[in-house]
Amino acid sequence: xxxxxxxxxxxxxxxxxxxxxxxxxxxxxxxxxxxxxxxxxxxxxxxxxxxxxxxxxxxxxxxxxxxxxxxxxxxxxxxxxxxxxxxxxxxxxxxxxxxxxxxxxxxxxxxxxxxxxxxxxxxxxxxxxxxxxxxxxxxxxxxxxxxxxxxxxxxxxxxxxxxxxxxxxxxxxxxxxxxxxxxxxxxxxxxxxxxxxxxxxxxxxxxxxxxxxxxxxxxxxxxxxxxxxxxxxxxxxxxxxxxxxxxxxxxxxxxxxxxxxxxxxxxxxxxxxxxxxxxxxxxxxxxxxxxxxxxxxxxxxxxxxxxxxxxxxxxxxxx
Ligand code: NDP
Numbered sequence: 001x002x003x004x005x006x007x008x009x010x011x012x013x014x015x016x017x018x019x020x021x022x023x024x025x026x027x028x029x030x031x032x033x034x035x036x037x038x039x040x041x042x043x044x045x046x047x048x049x050x051x052x053x054x055x056x057x058x059x060x061x062x063x064x065x066x067x068x069x070x071x072x073x074x075x076x077x078x079x080x081x082x083x084x085x086x087x088x089x090x091x092x093x094x095x096x097x098x099x100x101x102x103x104x105x106x107x108x109x110x111x112x113x114x115x116x117x118x119x120x121x122x123x124x125x126x127x128x129x130x131x132x133x134x135x136x137x138x139x140x141x142x143x144x145x146x147x148x149x150x151x152x153x154x155x156x157x158x159x160x161x162x163x164x165x166x167x168x169x170x171x172x173x174x175x176x177x178x179x180x181x182x183x184x185x186x187x188x189x190x191x192x193x194x195x196x197x198x199x200x201x202x203x204x205x206x207x208x209x210x211x212x213x214x215x216x217x218x219x220x221x222x223x224x225x226x227x228x229x230x231x232x233x234x235x236x237x238x239x240x241x242x243x244x245x246x247x248x249x250x251x252x253x254x255x256x257x258x259x260x261x262x263x264x265x266x267x268x269x270x271x272x273x274x275x276x277x278x279x280x281x282x283x284x285x286x287x288x289x290x291x292x293x294x295x296x297x298x299x300x301x302x303x304x305x306x307x308x309x310x311x312x313x314x315x316x317x318x319x
Contacts, residue, residue: 002026002114003236004073006058006066006105007080009039011199012121012189015229016077021048023233030058030069030080038196060101070108070115075236078105079121081166083159083200090158098162099169106173118174119235121228122167122183124221124286125160127246135284142287143185143244182235186228186247187221187286190304192311205308206317208254208261209268214275215258219283221248222257224299224307234294241294248286249298255280257305264306 003020007013008029020027031039034057043049058065060080070076080101087093102120109115129147133139149168152161167183174181189201198206208215228247235241252260258270274280288298 001074002028002072003075003077004066004069005029005077005079006060006069007031007078008043008055009195009197010079010083011193011195011202012186012225012228013077013079014042014194015191015225016079016232017043017053018046018194019226019229019233021046021052024048024052026052028054028056028069028073030056030066032057032059042194042196060097060104063104064108066105066108070105070112072114073112074114074116076105076109076115076118077121077232077236078102078118079232080105081121081162085159085200087158090156090162094158094162095165098166102166102170103173106170106177106179109179110177115179117180117182117236117241119232120167120170120181120183121232122170122185122244123160123163124185124187124246124248125157125163126167126183127185127244128286129157129160129164134282136282137284140285140287141246143246143290182241183244184228184231184235184247185244186223186231187249187251189223189225189228190301190308191225191299192307193315196315198317202308202312202317205305206312208258208270209265209309209312211269212271214273215254215271217254217274217276217278217280219251219253219281221251221286222301222304223247223249224301224304227296227299231291231294231296234296238294243290245291245294246286246288247291247296248288249304250301251283251286252301253280253283257301260302260305261309264302265309268309
């Protein structure tokens, strides 16, 4: 079968392309810059790439950019989207590429005679950002939750807003145009890097081990990148898959992530204290039932953090 992966140079997509090639798929993969070795060499070096991988230049902001990449495909995995938190112009840098880009990709899928399903990489950012209910240890976040765009505008959570608006628009467009859409909604993704460029979520782990004296006062959900890539493939191969799939192995406060790292790497200098004296935000639960129904198995956070730090060291991102 032939499948398309958008944003193939990225952290998650590189693992997705690797696993798709391993499983025998022919992959049409889009990248923004074909001439940059840092964006393409690690893909060309994957097993099976010579025989079954084609790289195609496409940009989220260009109308019709994905037409050729999507043509003849049985599945489209749309992962491309800007992922960073600081933007001078959030509309142009985050909201437009996420929202217009998603619609651009979906437009290329309309009336395709070969296409069976589109799997969109959304995020927990599009699920859990709302004012109520308060997230407490009794609350279970599940796939019925939708983030509140007004809350995100008010709090200037521009990246989270970009993912929320993109997913919302995708569901509407898919319904109107009879496209079989499934979304994968991962939490913060850790795990080894295949690409040579540091991505935002690996940078979050690097921040623990780069000598900083403090950790942030936040609780976040974690999931391993290999589980995320696998979930995309399972969501395509499992005919009865539908709707959204939240992916969270565990929610931990950063103080606990530091504890795990201290046990794993006793000789690395880790942050000693929290950045402020406020009470720690509560740990909430995230439902795993739906993702488990795909047959997904979870990599424990301990293994994922270990592999992330080793990969960061190997790629010389750590001092
Ligand atoms: P990366 O930054 O590694 O990958 C993002 C990809 O999007 C890159 O390939 C990038 O291309 C591409 N992209 C960005 N803007 C454009 C554009 N204008 N045109 C074409 N391509 C573009 O991040 P991740 O792999 O972590 O993220 C992949 C997806 O997963 C995103 O949709 C993200 O929102 C989602 N996600 C990530 C999580 C995480 O913790 N990592 C958690 C939940 C969801 P280029 O290489 O050229 O910059």
